[in-house]
Amino acid sequence: MARDPTKFHHGKDAALVAALLFPESPSPERALPAQTWEDWQQPSRPISLDEEVTKLIRRTRAPAMRSQQELQGLGVSCPYYTARLYTLHAVYQASMAVEDIIRDRTQTAPRLKDMAERAARLSRDLRAFAKDHNNWTLAPLPGPYSERPDDQAINQVLGPSSAAFRDIEKAADGLDLVHTFALSRKERIAPPNRNGDVWGIAFATHLGYLWHLLTGKEPSSSSTIFIRFVEQAFISLGGERDAWESQIRTAIENVEARPEWDRFDRLEKAPDPPGTSYITLDDMKARWGRSANAWERDVREAYEQAQNGSEIALRLLALSYAKAGKKGKAFIESLGWRPSPAVRQQFDDDNA
Numbered sequence: 001m002a003r004d005p006t007k008f009h010h011g012k013d014a015a016l017v018a019a020l021l022f023p024e025s026p027s028p029e030r031a032l033p034a035q036t037w038e039d040w041q042q043p044s045r046p047i048s049l050d051e052e053v054t055k056l057i058r059r060t061r062a063p064a065m066r067s068q069q070e071l072q073g074l075g076v077s078c079p080y081y082t083a084r085l086y087t088l089h090a091v092y093q094a095s096m097a098v099e100d101i102i103r104d105r106t107q108t109a110p111r112l113k114d115m116a117e118r119a120a121r122l123s124r125d126l127r128a129f130a131k132d133h134n135n136w137t138l139a140p141l142p143g144p145y146s147e148r149p150d151d152q153a154i155n156q157v158l159g160p161s162s163a164a165f166r167d168i169e170k171a172a173d174g175l176d177l178v179h180t181f182a183l184s185r186k187e188r189i190a191p192p193n194r195n196g197d198v199w200g201i202a203f204a205t206h207l208g209y210l211w212h213l214l215t216g217k218e219p220s221s222s223s224t225i226f227i228r229f230v231e232q233a234f235i236s237l238g239g240e241r242d243a244w245e246s247q248i249r250t251a252i253e254n255v256e257a258r259p260e261w262d263r264f265d266r267l268e269k270a271p272d273p274p275g276t277s278y279i280t281l282d283d284m285k286a287r288w289g290r291s292a293n294a295w296e297r298d299v300r301e302a303y304e305q306a307q308n309g310s311e312i313a314l315r316l317l318a319l320s321y322a323k324a325g326k327k328g329k330a331f332i333e334s335l336g337w338r339p340s341p342a343v344r345q346q347f348d349d350d351n352a
Helices: 014-021 048-058 068-073 079-132 151-189 198-215 224-236 245-256 281-288 292-307 311-323 326-334 341-351
Strands: none
Touching: 014 079, 048 079, 048 198, 048 224, 079 151, 079 198, 079 224, 079 311, 198 224, 198 245, 224 245, 292 311, 292 326, 311 326
């Protein structure tokens, strides 16, 4: 009996998922699946997802597959291989999303609630203290027997104690900020009415990135072609679900609420906001005192994790490329990873 794809674990089931999507050459865990067919030719052992790729290639009106030249410019040599690989990545991300939401609701949200409550309580106590007391009470003023005031002794107390009371006010202001940020963060990760199919929404979101990469078009919850694309990707994993409109609609709403630079075209752009500055490899070595060998080891590890579907590792790899000088870029490219022309141009512009 086939396993439910929504129960796949991003780590221990990685090889199983790869075998489902690449039946011609199931790969060991953490290895990049091999392409055993010619570029732009449907594999001899097609999976359901391949059929949808073929339909996009044959379509003569939008949404249709980008031209071979366009996709090559974006780093895609074979749409069948890219579709399978990014579906593998979508499963990884969907599994991670489920773990994240469980952790957020059971661990992070309660901690944020406690942080907000304690920050508010401490702020109230500090402000009440500052209101009820002042630093003059601490000053060694003359007593009841008319001794002369010791101005030096008084100032030695008033100066530091005045600064201390100002620090108390600043601390209260800081606690107010902590309270506000904690509540905002808690509401974002665990809003009171947030329910739904976390795995399905994450899966549809990442297939939306793939869809835009292949077609140049935004995914739509009313597009039967995109809905079928998601359905067949799921079926390729052994799934049997046939209703995806709700998950796709939520995924689109979530992405549309993001900044312009982090939408469905994210695979065609640099991974950071416009205007992000980068330092060169030489700057990195001088600042952090890291040797070239250590840097290459870290980059190689990020590359291996990125091939296994880690989006975080992919972003680290892209960032390392952006920061690298000519030798560093050449080393990363020698591993088999290259940014698309659009990403390369943004790196060059930002470093100009």
